[in-house]
Amino acid sequence: MSEKEKVIRAFEEVYDGQVPDRVFFAPGRVNLIGEHTDYNGGFVFPAALTLGTYMAIRQREDGVYNLASGNMESRVQFNQQDLNYKESDTWGNYIKGVLQAFSQKGLKLNGADLYVWGTIPNGAGLSSSASLEMVTAFMLSELTNAELPRVELAQLCQVVENQFMGVNSGIMDQFAVGLGEKDHALFIDTANLTYEKVPLDLGEYKLVVTNTNKRRELADSKYNERRSECEEGLKQLRDLGLQLESLSECTPEQWQAHKEQIQDTTIHNRVQHVILENQRVEQAVKVLKKGDLEAFGLLMDASHHSLAHDYEVTGKELDHLVEVQRQSPGCIGSRMTGAGFGGCTVSLVKEADLPAFFDKVTAEYAEVIGYEPTFYISDAGAGVHELY
Template identity: 55%
Template structure:
């Protein structure tokens, strides 16, 4: 959908199109480094070229109206009321949560928000684990702050989006999704240390290969999955480690060498396996990044496979559908790397596939996956794009 078409939908929805501006925030794929973000570790995400568009225009009556071209639910609220999460508002709780954080930030600076109409359109597969929620958060934060005349740095909007999801929606997510969506750069991934926010852009040079995202089409709701349970298990493991390594602030600070010294102190086998995944996955991100920098794509692909195996065996967040995709993708000769991406429990797999083998990959993986799961997968041959921005 282009900007003109979106403005036409805005006109149909709200009855006018004067003063409409169009904003975009991408989805993201994490190439490696899963469930390390909320543990203060390294991640390696990239922004995609599909995402969420928002057509928005200012109002002067303190009212905000949210509508979507994808979902029937609409929501309305006022700056003067206390904004609360309401189940019946469904997807609109994400922009409401962002507005709530923007208002609080403005009050701290003696500024104010005066209302807007905003229409969303997204082409990220919903519930697929490609950060549709972070995409909505960042496009809302950028649109509403710009309409109000406030020039908030993107890194602040990234943190604000995470706060909205943590506090308002109630999902204890780390910073990775919002960071990748807000700070993405075309043809680059970002190696990010999630607790310090230190990051570097790394060129993704995969000439002759394509990134292929495969959607299991098994829906998984992040908030009611075992995501928060895994987080508390990691916190329990960290508390034990700190007794022996008091200088450690997060699992992301624990080297493989130190882990081998202290892991015997974690008597609970489940907790020990969760922590082992995080620490070895952190190491894999560093090695995989180095491989990509050295153009050692086969080595990078091996790290992707090891990541999936660890998420399956130690962290236990894959499940039958994702494991079936992994197994079928790995059988294809032209696929040098493959793994689940996102929180797990459904969602997507990401693979690095030789360009000439993409059609074979799609055909064979679809056939064998469908036979085993009775679900039909969707495939997205992806390009790496820029982060959130105003487009029109």
């Protein structure tokens, strides 16, 4: 039975035999390299996953929204006239936020029964929230015949994340979820939202996403603190005479010339990570186009080292997991992916060595951390779409 069939059957069970009108899907995403650069106007290199969020919908005419999920026990109900954030509505707030944003554009439904099923592990840093937002936005765009461009949908959902949910994140997650393409990664310049679809030819290697199984709550993490530190770094560089719109406009050469003048060690390190991480993304795209996977793996390693030491967003679980994975059979590169403070790593592992890799990593991670990690092998998948 396909995931779509499972979702339709679950919808019928929840809503007393009623059949959904339509079913939509939005992927999660994994960022291959370029972390904590997106809100600094920098480069990122994500790929959409085949894991994601399914949404079945049946429209109503009474203005009532009923929300159910196969992942959450709590049901959520609200009216079209009450689309404000409520803590008691928990996961339903992501959907409410998108509904509110569409209503403000004059685009709205008159209620709906919704069923959501996600195959992305919650809190793992694979963008389950962006996936839920984007599947809702794409669904609304289609049902209201607005047919908004995917870039506009991504921008709308970023505003929902920032202003409605209170998480000061960049646009990479929504952008990758919306514009991903099968067997490709996206090289995105977040300053102007230009992008290039880069073929992801991994040959005998596989992308392995490994969940530390340490739950990470983005809104409760130090994410907003890091953003503030970057803003302070930008201010200090401007005070030194650099004409910069964003931190990522500072070139490595300019940084070398001015870095000693940033006296605060924390601010210095945060700025250094952003500038050199942008450089690593550009190098990663070049070596991947040449098919030099070994060089790409080394850039992944360098990215993680910077995230651990300059940006300080990893923690013992992620650091130990990366260390073990790099010493395991077939692995030529590994790094944390996502916001950090738990969540997942992404590794490049030779397919023939996967069983040995899984065994060694599981044993050595559990020995130190006390519980086992979870592995996901996912190809680069398509962006948000309707399932027919």
